[in-house]
Amino acid sequence: MKKSLQKQSGSTMIYALLTIVILSLIAANVLVNSTTRYNVSSKQVKGWKEALYAAEAGGDVAFAEVRKLATSGSFSAQFVADGWSLSASPTPGPAYVKTITFGQGNGLSATVTVDSATSTNGFPCYRIRSVGTAKLFGLMRVGMDDRMNSVTKGDSLIRKIDFKYDHFLSAYGDGDGNNTTIQAVSNPQITRRVETVAVPQWSFSRALLATAGFDGPGSAGLIDSYDSKNGAYYFAANNPLDPHYSDATKGDVAVGSSSFTSGGPIYGNLTTDGGNVTHSNATVSGTIDNSVPFSIPPVVKPDTTLYLSGSSGTLIVPPGTTAFAPAQYVYNSLSSGLTINGQTGTNPLLPSYGKPVETYVTIVVNGNVGGPITIGQGVNAKIYFTGNLSSSGNDLVNNNVDGATGIYNMDGTPSTDYSRAGHLQFYGVSPTDGSTQTISVTPPGNVWATFYAPSASMSMIGNPDIFGAIVCNSFTGNGNTGFHYDKEIINSIPIDYQVASYIEDIR
């Protein structure tokens, strides 16, 4: 019997196919909506963050340039030499500007402006304004999180995307409300604006800094200050009627630990980190703050590749040296002593003729300093040493005078480098093995010098007086030792700069 073939109607398959199609459409809708939202939002978040990275990167580039001023000294020359352009704003200037472009497809850029907006202690501070811009490639969509409800402010309030026009230029112009303009943008973009202020740093902003501990002065000693611009030191810290009383009470001591012991008076402010010092248990004329932490970076030995090899005896500093271009010598030790003499004026038409003029020398000692060291008038000596320093006061002879009387600059003008102590500066190179240096100043004799040795244990024994400033790891002074900080030392050349203010213009 022939089997009859029945027609397959296939309705179930149609249902199944329709089901698959519907489910696929729903799933595709889920994916499209989710990924679109994710892509747009994440791109905008990414752009907003990258704009800040660009602005801060530009600020870092400018700050690195500012730091070079510690060794070059000339704002204009330094920036022009490194490819910065003179900028018309901000006024009164001078200001320099540079634009840096980077990132994928050059999508990031930073436009940085640097000017000297203000000053402290007579030295300029540098204002760094950086505008970071991140282009938003792809679809021109607003952030989807503005939709939440009538009171909740979403992404566009914080991220401020410029889709067609630069909103900042149109509303605020140059940032101060001047020169507002409608300016189209080539791509949607986000900009962020950061302003920092780089301020100078000096080796000796206070009389004495000791990171690990302080024990002194002796019960018969004292710490006070004076201003060598007014001439030689005399004691005025206990006489408010003295015209130099305010200069005499700036013997500020900062201790970076809780370890503090005091015998004699300190005419200045005192800070410790965790100490328990009060006016009843220590004689401190100024304020006491027991919660001031600080740290001091180590001293690194200068690169002596181009230094001349020095020999003991007498060193004559050649003419033509400046603070930024000193004569440079390297020694294996100074145990045999050294006398450093400078130059005298050679132009008979100038008042400096035959008189000592300011000269500059940097010496690196790969060992100890122990022998007599004498510097002549006008000599500015920076002596770095890797070993220890031990000397009596009489063996550290500084023939300069406070007030710089009779000393001239090379151009014939009277020197304004008033500090006698500032002419003889010792720098203890921090040992790389973590060991502690020692600096010992013993009687007889007084010393006019500065000591910057953040890894050194420094002691003043007996009755020498030190005029200058000290930075050390720990300090001990007994007997009737006196330490007199010269306020003029802070007016030396900055050794570095630091960023002391950070503003983001969020408009």
Next chain:
Amino acid sequence: MKQKHSHPATGFTVTELLVAVAAGAVVLAAVTVASVALQKSFSAADKFLGTQMQQIRIVDYLSRDVRRSYIVTASSDLKTITCIIPNYLNGNARSKPNVSTTTTGTVVSYPNSRTVTDAVTTSGSATLTSATAAFTSADIGGSVAGVNIPTGTTIQSVSNATTATLSANATASTSNATVTFGATTVVYSISGNSIVRTENGVVTNIASSTDSLLPQTTDVLLSNTQYTTTVITFQPTFTSGGAAAEQSGTTVFATTYLRNKRRG
């Protein structure tokens, strides 16, 4: 020969119809269930993404303000953050910075928000003295921020260049304190189920609970006012692995350092 029986091409048998209807009903039920499930899934995924965006927005807002603050403090329950920000703008113009050297370092201030380091307050008293403050009548109404001074305090009156009366009493006695006058105060707090940013009294909701954000899980930890660590979580719609586990999986961490750290 038996006559061939011809079947007309007419409809289905009752059995076929019953089977087809049953099968169709099953398929439609499946479609309905799947559709609802997919819609729920879409909604959950959308909320998840949206809430993640809110997490990021909270972190971005907070980081931006912390980064430019002088002082940041948190309440004891870690749910309110107060940022003291220099008042950089003077109308539409940017202010010129003033730089001064103090016993604790170099301080940069802006004319509309200056900082002193010698302020003296007494517990329970509204009087503040500072030898360097140079108070004038123009300071009245301006904000005051510093250690042991309640949030939102302003200058009520000025007695002379060194003495001012605050709108609130100091909570403890302090000498040589760092105090900032005229700064912008930004407060992050929780209002209902929203996270609110208040800048000089102007309130903005920056995140809403409509996407299941759980503000009570927002923790802000501070350490020595040097940086803020922010932890933000939310409760996702689907919690197949348990609510706690799913919630912890949404955590976003952020740490921001104060670029303008001031002691106080």
